[in-house]
Amino acid sequence: MCCQLENTNVIESPLLQFTCMERGRHGLTSKVTVTNEQQQRATIYTSSAIRQAQLHHQSIAYIPSDYSEIKSSWLGEERMEIVADDQEQTTQEVTRKKGGLRTMPFIIANETFEKVAGVGLHANLILYLRNEYNLSSASGAYILSLWGAISNFMPILGALLSDSYLGRFRVIASATLISLLGIIVLWLTAFIPNARPPHCALAKENMQACVSPNRGQLFLLFSSFALLSIGAGGIRPCSLAFGADQIDNPTNPNNQRTLQTFFNWYYASVGISVMFSVLAIVAIQDVAGWVVGFGVPVGFMLLSTIFFFSGSSLYIKVKAKKSLVTGFAQVIVATWKNRNLALPPTDSAAWYHHKGSKLVAPTKKLGFLNKACVIRNPEKDLDCDGLPKDPWRLCTIKQVEEQKGLIRVIPIWSTGIVIAATLNQHAFPVLQANTMDRHLIGSLRIPAGSYGVFGLLTLLLWVAIYDRKLVPLLAKFTNRPRGLSNEQRMGMGILISCIATATAGVVENKRRATALRQGFADHPRAVVDMSANWLLPQHCLVGLAEALNIIGQIDFFYSHFPKSMKSIAMALLALGAAVGDLVASLIIGIVNDVTKRGGKASWLSNNLNKGHYDYYYWLLSLLNVANFFYYLLCSWAFGNKDEKEYDDGEAMEEVEMHPSIGSPIRRAGV
Structure with a gap:
């Protein structure tokens, strides 16, 4: 009879008692003692070690059936503490629920x-x-x-x-x-x-x-x-x-x-x-x-x-526990430290991997990273349990292959930067709406900052219609269970972003011409005789572009990453949005500085009627067109692969998603 956890010492006793002491990296200890008198006494001295073992996907190899209640108290939501007094033959049970x-x-x-x-x-x-x-x-x-x-x-x-x-x-x-x-x-x-x-x-x-x-x-x-x-x-x-x-x-x-x-x-x-x-x-x-x-x-x-x-x-x-970001950093550092090593043959035992892994040798692509998982000297590199003494010098093949998977999608990811920069133009549509007639229906007047809700509604409506109606229909023609491929959705999103910014330019050109015709050239706060409802098409197109491209990016990353890298998909999306905002601020600064040279009114003048926001929108549209061709090149170079390149064969733990890092509802600042 025994109780066993990964990374545990197991002590067996002839008195049919068992004790589990965790010596893992969490610094937690759990001691369990069960005696012969199963129906009378049980003593459990427990911390959160068993809960931590579950959360870190450590396994309980064997627990006697008589002690199923003890097992459930470890793994369930209840924290149970039973204190026994052998002399008074009494048992006190306190149940804590979290x-x-x-x-x-x-x-x-x-x-x-x-x-x-x-x-x-x-x-x-x-x-x-x-x-x-x-x-x-x-x-x-x-x-x-x-x-x-x-x-x-x-x-x-x-x-x-x-x-x-x-x-x-x-x-x-x-x-x-x-x-x-x-x-x-x-x-x-x-x-x-x-x-x-x-x-x-x-x-x-x-x-x-x-x-x-x-x-x-x-x-x-x-x-x-x-x-x-x-x-x-x-x-x-x-x-x-x-x-x-x-x-x-x-x-x-x-x-x-x-x-x-x-x-x-x-x-x-x-x-x-x-x-x-x-x-x-x-x-x-x-x-x-x-x-x-x-x-x-x-x-x-x-x-x-x-x-x-x-x-x-x-x-x-x-x-807290070790994160994937730390693992990626370890691969880079280990690759640099081992840069002078010669790579062993594919069938060599020098490749380091976890026990039971099907990955016994790294792939040849991006082979320079393979140096991070080469065992130079087993006695110096590994401890008595076969684990790396210095994880910043020796990594697993799994870590290296995850790093390669991340590097492979970087070109596709980079195409999202321009679309983020062009779609995250929150400020200028508000300024446009502020100078237009904002009555939606009858006397209902919408605040200038509220027009962005139409883009959000379009995004939510498209997601609902696409999942429930279009996917079954498209699946019949494309032979894909999800209708359109992730690459097709991302490309369509970029194309629609071109149309959205071009439409915004046309509407602004019309608004500006109306303001000048009505004599408002020197009156930037004057409300022109033009309905702000003309802004709805560009907002709806922006919402549709995000529904296709942003959600397509998430699905793309998820389909090409192993289970242990799911949270990286959201991190990449957030990073793309951050870089996109930086690019947007850079574009604004350059356009403003260049176009006001020689004493001219800037395209982005504080007076919309003397500026040329229409030119600015058309410039963004041209950038999106260029980005679309760049996307086609990256998509062609990536190839048409629906599955990740390798099968790690390990029971990789599910890393929690962070959806709010990079929510698809990005324009709203979610």
Whole structure:
């Protein structure tokens, strides 16, 4: 009779008692003693080691059937502690329950209120920067693009921090408080008059009569942006995975159904909160002003904080472990350290791999990385358990092949940068709508910052129609279970982005001509006799382009990565969005500087009627056309392969997804 865990010492006793002592890397200990008197006594001294063994996919090889209750207490949601007193023949049982569906209101409320607050701030912010900080349209758009880049990059660091060092609970808790502080600081910029420069009527298109913000005022504004980015970096990558931690129980036969229910409610809450923000919060800012308009998000973020910490005693708090990012870094470092090694033959025993792996030799592609998994001297490189003494000098074949898989998709990934840069133009459509007739139907007037909701609705509508109606129809013609291939969807998304930006240019050309014809050349705030509903086609096309390209990217990465790299798909998407925002800010800066030379009005002039935003949109359309041909080249070079190149043959653990890192609802700042 024995109890066995991976990486455990097993001690057997003639008294039919067994003890398991974990000596793994988690520094946790679990001791179990069961005596002959099975029906009378049991003594369990346990920490969270067994739970950690389950979460890290360590196996329980054998536990006697008589002790199934003990086993269930280890693996289920219940933490059971039984204390026996041999002298008094009494048993005290205390059951502690953690996690479960009862924690969902706290977690979903935290994410929902955070989204309402964050998206409600971002949607209309270009008008705040222009009207209250006297910044030009180009400067405001540049700042927002840069802020978007930082906000999209921070979740990658947040995911690394939570997975490798602090754990999800600590990261979310810290990020929630930081986000609350950031929103309060932004609200103070509206509440304190001296926190902003004197109000300018914007009578002149060059804003020479307006007072620019001083360093202290800009420092306060940028501090709020920095705090909000740090907060988003902690909440976005961890919230969904933290919720899954509470209900993920592999021993439960309904585990998958429970997880799917949670995911459905999670994404439903995200979609509802985003639409509520874009419509309601923006309307409040438009009608009640910035003090109230920023105060409402402060209230929502405060509710988010209260809800999250209210459930603290109920949460399962999984401790940090090694992340894939660390593994990738180890491959690079080990390759460099072993750069002078000669590669052994394919059938050599010098290739290092885990026991039981079918990968006993690396593939020949990107062969320079193979040096990272070469055993130079078994006595010096491996410990008594056959594990690397220095993982920064010796890696497994699996690690190397995962690195190769990542490198192979980089060209395809890079095509998403331009589409992210061209579609993430949040600011300029708001400025256009602000100078047009915004009555949708009858007397119903839409705030300028709320028109982006039509792109979101198009994205959600396409996803629903495509999955339920078009996939079965297309599958009959393409012989693919998912209708269109991932590569086809990505390419179609790039083409539609070309049409979207070209359409935006045509509409702006018409709006500008109407303004000049009506004598508004020197009146940038005048409302032209043209319906803002003309902006709907470009918003809908942008939503459709994202539904095809962005979701296509996610499916593409998932289909070509092994199970252990699923979270990398979302990290790549977030990184692409971050680089895209950086490219967008670079394009804005270059276009603004080049086109205003010689005393001319910039294409991105603060006065839309004297600028040429139509030319700017057409420039973006040309960039998308060039990106489409670049995509065709990358797709041809990648080849038509529906499966990953190698079969690792290992029971690789499922790494948690981080969907909020790079959500498909990217335009809304989710």
